[in-house]
Amino acid sequence: MQKKLIKVHPGDNIAIALVDLWKGDQPEFEGEKISILADTKAKHKITLVDLEPGDSIYMYGVLVGKAVSKIRRGEVLTVTNIKHEADSTAGRTETLKWKAPDISRWKDRTFMGYHRPDGQVGTNNIWLFFPLVFCENRNVELLKEVFEAELSFKKAKKQRQLLRNLISGEDIQAFDEEAGEDREIFSNIEVKFITHQGGCGGIRQDAVALSKLLAGYVNNPNVAGATVLSLGCQNLQVDIFKNALSEINDNIQKPVLIFEQQQEGTVDDMLNKIIKESFEGIRKANEIQRKPAPLSKLKMGLECGGSDGFSGISANPSLGYASDLLAALGGSPILSEFPELCGVEQELVNRCVDDATADRFLELMRAYEKAAIASGSGFDMNPSPGNIKDGLITDAMKSAGAAKKGGTSPIEAVLDYGEYVTKNGLNLLCTPGNDVESTTALVGSGANIVVFTTGLGTPTGNPVAPVVKVASNTILARRMPDIIDIDTGAVIRGEKSIEEMGEEILEYVVKVASGEIQSKADQLEQDDFIPWKRGVSL
Template sequence: MKTLIKIHPTDNIAIALVDFAAGSEVVFEERPITFLEKTKAKHKIALDDLNVGDAVYMYGVLVGKAVKPIKKGGLLTTENVKHQSHVTTGKTETTSWVPPDISAWKDRTFMGYHRPDGQVGTANVWLFFPLVFCENRNIEVLKEVFEKELAYHRPTKHQLMLRNLLKPTSGSELAKEEEPEGFFNTIEVKFITHQGGCGGIRQDSQLLAKLLAGYVNNPNVAGATVLSLGCQNLQIDIFKKALEAINPDFQKPVLIYEQQKMGTVEEMLSTIIKDSFEAIKKADQIQRQPAPLSKIKLGLECGGSDGFSGISANPALGYASDILSAVGGSPILSEFPELCGVEQELVNRCVDDADAARFLELMRDYEKSVVDAGSGFDMNPSPGNIKDGLITDAMKSAGAAKKGGTSPVTAVLDYGEYVTKPGLNLLCTPGNDVESTTAMAGSGANMIVFTTGLGTPTGNPITPVIKVSSNSELAAKMSDIIDVDAGPVIKGEKTIEEMGEEMLEYIIKVASGEIKSKAMLLNQNDFIPWKRGVSL
């Protein structure tokens, strides 16, 4: 088993695959290396002496600079290395691409829900949501009514535990966990709330309208019930125009109610419940049918990353992404702050020069807004990232970008824009896990794969989210949230390609409804819109 790895031939640092004590000696690339400090797995050491100002390379790209001397075998830390990345001003070459062998995949199908506009869903959801936060309470009331009466969520083991604590009984009379008995066959009823729609600048409401329109247009959604107060910034007309802009041929049922025109809350909720129930019954009649893999729009996400994410889970997902691109599917790479440092590679992969220019413009504008707020992309690694070996933003970014594989970039989209082109799409979102997954679902992702090295329970109300661990220890420790373990790559038991194919097989099973991802089983329905502007 390997104990030390260098990712790219030009790198001058290596990653420890196991823990090393200070003074440990290994032979690496036919050279003796002595570990000068205690080095935990996932952390990096210098392969040569580094002087102050020397560049640090990983994945073949610039990821930092030494701010203190680092001897060969010395541990890289936030004290001796700071963020530095290559400055990209435009396209320097057009990257050629050799797609993977897709002979085993080109005729594969999944069982999905076909929509009138040609999109295919991996789920069949009726969605309730408000246009403004003032309607959140009414959404919560509707959620309680529908979920209780449709038996989606019988008492959980924790509710039963509290019930037994409140009313102590003999052991034989303890309340027991029950299996839910759903009223419907294929439809799921989901509810989202948010804190927007009014009170901020008008641009915030317009962006929220685009996001919500994207959710309704997402092929996983069969129809929606929308609540409006009436006086808010996000008017019904703005939402309708946003929906028409995304899909002029939109044909799904959307029920919209405005409280200030309907009288009492009781009258409004009664009407909503009756109307929605009838519409949901019709949507429940939609059945799964075969669809080509080209109908999958796959969101690529990472969160709670560690020092192994960029060498196991992310590149394996990148290989699955490349296969999907090659068969006509649409992978989506987002989290623009986590692409800092790899801009040149992505620019060179853009098919259209206009997309290359737009990507750089979006990156510059985003970074400027961050700097104006008193921060910077170089402050992106979280304490958890740093603890597990990701000590600069460029280092984190270089590993995060591996999710996007090596395929050409066919489109660059701003937040709220909808994916329409096959091939790899770049979508401008924050690096925040939930804001990013929220945005990808709003741009049409009907599946999301989320890699993690530390563990995170993130899910989405309309799009299945699959969790992939970068290491086997996490998969064993948090087995209730991890679907696929990429740890065998670290242990040398599987190649990146084998792991990527295993992921794609799992994606197909979840997309077909054969199995539910752990986030779905946990009913993890996270939704956080990105608020770009300020409150007024």
């Protein structure tokens, strides 16, 4: 018989409904029957004890809310009867202890990656085009049209085929191969293009932050070389970008071609020069071949989006176990989304390897929350309508589940936005909770693959790093199979353990990193890129 309720920590006073429950149901839980007082959808929470106004609510063993009205045992928790509440945080209060998982089956494993001169290893081989300022977006788009048409890097033509049929009134089954529409000039490299709305008009700090992000993309091991477009008069000057790149890697050996329009003359002259020089760089980069690399060369971004009430008990802890495996192997898992760590700060502080690392985490968290409050918001407003609808009704409740992606390993480093990962082991990266902004930042900090958990379905991808989607429940995986790579619903049904699912996730990551499997996001050509703008426009 399937379990109907689950409590994730012995100290919790609420339980999660694993199936829809109806008023009058009496599911058995911990040896006794609980009377359900109102219809409760799966993923939502009921209280296991009577609560009075002001009483604390615990989930995952941490404070996630306070009752604002009387809540009887068996009653569903809602946004009207509880509010966000989180424990205060001090410095490290416990000695760091960690029992690493058994990695005997993984220690000799390799993935097939692209080795770079600086010792990093890519899971992709990409030539990247991007602007330093939004004024150059049109030129980047023109170059994209030219390169994609002639090199045939884009394969998704179903909608173009449909439109062609509608225009002609005929059922044309395939494109004319003799016309060259399906030919592929290079087989071992991809050309990607990103645009953005920054580089000028904001505060100088935003230009500097953007320069660090873009420099991180150039330095990412998945990038073989880059073509950079500048206007000339913008805040994000070429020298600022070069300095940012030098700070990350003062001896970068991959080609970086920079063109400044105000120094080049006409648009046609500049584009012709860019095409000639970039083509030569792409041709040479196509000669780079995949070779074996240890799993310690993986930098795995840990992301979640469109979370539901099951995310924190299936997909996230499963990814957390995969993260622990990678950390034990000497790789670098990266946990981001600081607004979604609210309420679990003490646990994370206690996992920091030293006081300086713990202090840096608290400093960044407090500064971020202070800025959110100053803007008229706050971390307590983080849950989205979709989160709330599916049972995540306070930020602390959402955060406690989201933090499970980071497993239990020691935190080796804490990075601000735009800083690059240099240490093996778990890294914390200060980013927003916004899915695309956070994923964008993870790759800018060196992630060569991202694993993204979701309970509602989110089609986020990235132009440089593969994004692997992990569903928290089987209903989602079956409803949206075109965006989901891995289904962790078996954990909810009790058919697989967290550890078994974590190993399955890491196995899939190795195959994607080796080019054996293409992630669904890459199949959909979901190339999302949104820099985080912290300042105001001037």
